[in-house]
Amino acid sequence: MIFNPKHILGIRDLTAEELTFILDTAESFKEINTRQIKKVPTLRGRTIINLFFEASTRTRTSFEIAGKRLSADTVNISASSSSVVKGETLEDTAKNIEAMHPDIIVMRHSASGACEYLARRLKCSVVNAGDGMHEHPSQALLDAFTIRQFKGRIDGLTVAIVGDITHSRVVRSNIYCLNKLGAKVRIAGPRTMLPPGIERLGCEVFNNLEDAIRDVDCVMMLRIQRERQGASLIPSTREYSRFFGLNEAKLRLAKPDAIVMHPGPINRGVELSTVVADGPQNVILGQVENGVAVRMALLYLVAGGEQLKND
Amino acid sequence: MTAEKVEILDNDGISRALTRIAHEILERNKGTENLVLVGIRTGGGYLAAQLQKKLSEIEGVVVPLGTIDITMYRDDLGTRNDLEVGQTDIRFPLGERNVVLVDDVLFTGRTIRAAMDALIDLGRPSNIQLAILIDRGHRELPIRPDYIGRNLPTARNELIEVEFDQQHAPQAVYLLRQ
Numbered sequence: 367m368i369f370n371p372k373h374i375l376g377i378r379d380l381t382a383e384e385l386t387f388i389l390d391t392a393e394s395f396k397e398i399n400t401r402q403i404k405k406v407p408t409l410r411g412r413t414i415i416n417l418f419f420e421a422s423t424r425t426r427t428s429f430e431i432a433g434k435r436l437s438a439d440t441v442n443i444s445a446s447s448s449s450v451v452k453g454e455t456l457e458d459t460a461k462n463i464e465a466m467h468p469d470i471i472v473m474r475h476s477a478s479g480a481c482e483y484l485a486r487r488l489k490c491s492v493v494n495a496g497d498g499m500h501e502h503p504s505q506a507l508l509d510a511f512t513i514r515q516f517k518g519r520i521d522g523l524t525v526a527i528v529g530d531i532t533h534s535r536v537v538r539s540n541i542y543c544l545n546k547l548g549a550k551v552r553i554a555g556p557r558t559m560l561p562p563g564i565e566r567l568g569c570e571v572f573n574n575l576e577d578a579i580r581d582v583d584c585v586m587m588l589r590i591q592r593e594r595q596g597a598s599l600i601p602s603t604r605e606y607s608r609f610f611g612l613n614e615a616k617l618r619l620a621k622p623d624a625i626v627m628h629p630g631p632i633n634r635g636v637e638l639s640t641v642v643a644d645g646p647q648n649v650i651l652g653q654v655e656n657g658v659a660v661r662m663a664l665l666y667l668v669a670g671g672e673q674l675k676n677d
Numbered sequence: 678m679t680a681e682k683v684e685i686l687d688n689d690g691i692s693r694a695l696t697r698i699a700h701e702i703l704e705r706n707k708g709t710e711n712l713v714l715v716g717i718r719t720g721g722g723y724l725a726a727q728l729q730k731k732l733s734e735i736e737g738v739v740v741p742l743g744t745i746d747i748t749m750y751r752d753d754l755g756t757r758n759d760l761e762v763g764q765t766d767i768r769f770p771l772g773e774r775n776v777v778l779v780d781d782v783l784f785t786g787r788t789i790r791a792a793m794d795a796l797i798d799l800g801r802p803s804n805i806q807l808a809i810l811i812d813r814g815h816r817e818l819p820i821r822p823d824y825i826g827r828n829l830p831t832a833r834n835e836l837i838e839v840e841f842d843q844q845h846a847p848q849a850v851y852l853l854r855q
Contacts, residue, residue, distance in 0.1 A: 369760050387761075394746065394762040403798050406749040436749075666749075670760040 369667045372675040373485045373492045376501035377542040385546055389511050392656070392663035398435060399658055409438035409669055412469040417459075418495070419445040419475045424630055424654065425495050425504070429472045432661035438469075460484050469669060473497070478535075491668040499533050505629055506539035508660040510547060512653045513584055516625050521548030526578045526620075527569075528610060529588025529637060530559040530599070536588065536629050541567045554578035555588075555610060558599040575610050579620045586627045587612055587637045603636050613639040617647065625649045685829060685837075686850040691810065694826035695724070698808055699731035701824050706775050709738040711803065713774045717792050718746045718763045720781035723845040724810055728779060743767030745778075750791035771800030777824075781839040781847075783809040786820035811837050811850060 367387050371380065380388075398406055414433040418426050426442065433440035443463075454462075456475070463471065470491045473481050478498030485492040496502040514520055525544055531537050531553050544551050545568040553564065554572040565571050572578035579585050590606060600606045617626065626638075626648045634640050642648065686694065706712050709732060716725025722744035729742045746763035778792055793805060808824040813831040829852070831837065836853040 367761060368758050391760070391762050394748075394764045397765060398749075401799065406798065407794065408749040408754065666762070667760055670754050671756070671758050673755045674758060 369670065370675065372668060372672070373481075373494075374503050374664050374668060375482050375485060375492065375494050377503050377506050377539045377546070378501065380503075380546075382546040382548075385507070385510070385543060388507055388660070388663050388667060389514060391667060392507075392511055392659040395662040395666070396656070396659035398662070399655070404435050405437060406435065407437045408666055409433070409436040409469075412438040412669055413467065414438045414440045414470045414472060414665065415463055415468045416440060416442045416495075417463065417471055417473045418443065419473070419480075420496070422474055422495070424657070425474065428654070428657040429493075429495060429504075429661050429665075432658050432665055435658070436662055436665060438665065441468075456480060456483070457487060460488055464488050464490060469672070470665060491672070493664060493668060496535055498535065499538075500535055501539045501542075502535040502629075503539050503543075504657070504661055504664060505536050506543040507664070508653055508657040509536075509540055509586065509627060509629075510543050511656045511660050512627065512649055513549075513625070515652065515656065516649055517583060520544065523583040524550045524552065524581070525584040525586060526552040526554060526572075526582045527586045527588065528554045528575055528578060528612070530590060531555045531564060531588075532559050532561045532599075533591060534588050538567065540586065541569050545569075552578045552582065556600055556606065575612070575616060576619055579612075579616065579624075582620045582624055584625050584627060585612060585617070585620055586629075589629065589631065590633055590636055592633070603633075607636050611635075611637055611639060612642050614641050614645070617642055617645075623647075627653060630654065681854040683852045683854070684849055685811070685852050686827060688848055691826070691847045691850065694810065695727050695731055698824040698826060699728055699735060702728070702777055702806075702808065703732065703736060705806070705823070709736050709740050711773065711775050712777065713741040713743065713769060713771070714777050714779060715743045715745050715767065715792075715796065716779040717788060718744050720839050720841070721779045723841050724781055724808075724847065725777075725779040726845065727847065728777075728808065741769045743769065745792055745795050747788060747791040747795055750795045752787065752791070765795070765799075767799060771796060771802045774800075774802050776802040776805045777808050778805055779808045781810045782837045783807075783812045783820075783822055784815055784837075786816045786818035789820050790818050810839065810847075813837050 430440050472493045472495050474495040475497050478500035481494040481497045551569040553569050628650050714725045716722035733739045744766050746765050748762040806823040809822040810826040812825050812828050838851045840848045
């Protein structure tokens, strides 16, 4: 198949065929991660810059390992150690980086739309690693990949996503992705964390966890972002945990073979009880493992046929 | 321009060529000890399965069979349209083995270069031998096959097509002229 996108800015821009093609490609790359020599020369000579304006361990490491296993040269820039703290604008930072001729910039930024802003101004490919409250495409793709791995399909499944829906880019990307691949999406969270009109993206809205997870195939729990807005939207984490935390008893409402997912990092005892977080239905570390393969596929597909791509 | 299609080998012709290659492999390797077959996806993989069958008919031994996908090792990433990546499936160690690499058509030799790099990333074989159904010439790299079904000098603008049926058994080889 011809994969045209030069940038990966959001799931919204991708077709169901393109999403499936990314997942199928990731399937082939997954095998490399279990070899003794975990490296192929596919992106030899390409330079990938991980430009992270927000703290990240999992996503940044995952993109870095993905690039390295494809033999690309990867460079990490984080906001705290860069010229951003000296007052440089995003565009100036990006233009300076571009002058060093990278092939792909993987960016995370706190402003929604920051990746698209760069993609319009730079010649290299831009991959969104999370922008504000907008999208986190690689997370949604690794979630879809993990669901497909454990359930054998995505089409026809029901997935519940629970937590701070308003501030979650993971939710938005997942709603687009799961809908395009034929799954039904339910969302649930406290009123203060449910944006009005979200159902227009294609999901069913619930005010309580119990109704939302009844008979679902997959429960995706979101992290309460204590360091951000999250804390002021709920009376206390204890109360949140009582109503919207997932424990063993509540999980029994879902299908017996339902899987439990979490984008990490987990607040144990808040959104997930330790018993569920470590229980047989959790696939959380599988998500992390699959993240590398999915990001290898994304880097490969934006770099492949680059001389033929004109946006 | 109309394309002209000429049959080069039929079903029996392919079968005879593969039988001869199987005998040559056995002669050169003095039997099947440490012998493994690795086919290059997809045509080479199908032919390697045929060779496995021939070898077992002659020697009564089923030699290990794997397939390798070379997409990740190609040298034309930036200029290539088709980005599909297949899966490599080799479920045995390659170390200290005599590997017979199998492909349907040998042309520039770039696929074989990529396949050898891919194999060596998976282990250190004692040696790698190359079995080819059709050698059409025009090499761009210093690569030479050990076992050849048929030598077929071609023009650069001609195409070789190996046809397989639903069960992946080879049916015929055609030369296409534009």
